[in-house]
Amino acid sequence: MKFQSILLFICLMITLIQALPLQERSIFSGDGTFYTVGLGSCGKTNTDSELVVALSSSLMAKGKYCGKKIKITTPTGTVTATVVDTCPSCSPSSVDLSPAAFKKIGKVAAGRISIKWSFL
Template identity: 40%
Template sequence: MRFATVLMVALSAATSGFALTKKGGNATTYDPGLGSCGVFSTAAELVVAVDAHTINNFPGAGSDPHLNPMCGRKLKVTYKTKSVNVKVVETCPASKCKVGSVELSPTAFKHLAPLSVGTLHNITWTLL
């Protein structure tokens, strides 16, 4: 019985995932579509593209981006006093996103600021 309890706790910890927080990045918008995670998303959904360095080096990431363990996970993105929870569906290329930066769907971005702002500086995001 005790072994079964320990095993259940260990499996639960493994599936709850890896904790990660990034600070000081930027957030911009993008037009979602078929993302690197293999999921089609729309501008109306609360979705995010994570910087290539972070998603490609996430524990368990391999050569197939569809199987990246960060895909489908939720991030809490914070800008000043506002936050939004978004689902990881895409990789933001290094040419667009430095480490810690993200691209948000227009709907997600509007939870933090008007689209006219363009770029949000000094965001924080946490993997939930």
């Protein structure tokens, strides 16, 4: 009986993962930058002190990512942030972060850092 439960759980997890759009199962490598946060394309006003991000126009056009969480990693740290805006100048694999989120994974003086990120 225990084996059947484990097998059922594994099948359920595979089904759930396959149901996600491909981009939500991917790990992206790109650049991290930061911007002055305000009224975002998701319709809410946020502040520089919040852990929020803007994704590329191409990603924001393909799905409804407003409110989704992403995990961003660099050699110096990891941060989880919420998607609240669109970054028109970002490539699909890059992310524009609030100053607070950027400071958790890099030095502001750098301005641009290499990142890896994925949807949670």
